[in-house]
Amino acid sequence: MAEKTGKMLRDFCRPDRMALVVYDMQVGILHQLKDGAVITGKVKTVLNAARRAGFPIIFLRHLSMPKPLMGRFQMRQAMTWQRTDDPEAVHPWFLRDSPGFAIAPELEPSANEAILDKITFSAFEGTPLAIILRDLELTCFAICGVATEIGIDPTVRQGCDLGLVPIVIRDACGAGHAEAAERALDNIAFMGDAILCSVEEIVSEMGH
Secondary structure, three states: OHHHHHHHHHHHOOOOOEEEEEEOOEHHHHOOOOOHHHHHHHHHHHHHHHHHHOOOEEEEEEOOOOHHHOOHHHHHHHHHHOOOOOHHHOOOOOOOOOHHHOEOHHHOOOOOOEEEEEOOOOOOOOOOHHHHHHHOOOOEEEEEEEOHHHHHHHHHHHHHHOOOEEEEEEEEEEOOOHHHHHHHHHHHHHHOOOEEEOHHHHHHHHOO
16 A cells, blocks of 8 residues: 555656645644644645745635624634634634734745635635646645644545545644544545655655
């Protein structure tokens, strides 16, 4: 199985076939994770390899709406995540230009890299990500970042439905809930549409 995975990874891990998607590596999210610094280091290793090899790179950021623009769903979601029954107690965590909204400074996007903002969990919903990949004639995307159980899982699922091959870099994907993240990864593996690999494996292929 490892040999088969390696061959598939080799087939797709080329700048003319694959982009790197860096998901929600934002200061305010990473501060909520016990291993935020570790995940940042792993993502930086992948990012540096992708930059050296000339892969297209796209960052995602989660954006909160100001309270007057929160509809019923967004307000309910914010109340759930902030563990309150009082709408008045809700504070938008990721307002544009707030400190927590910024991408981790260690990963500073370059002028040649895209930054897409979203209010959804799938990186494809409401963003031009699919259009960008299609316009570049890419068939695959590698994904790393946070959080596995919240945003990376639905991004992988929607990417598959769009006919793309996702590569999930397992040890460069952080989680807020370890058990939920493992369930998500197990289900991605069970579905069989995505390729799962390690930082070491994809960095090695990027260097070829």
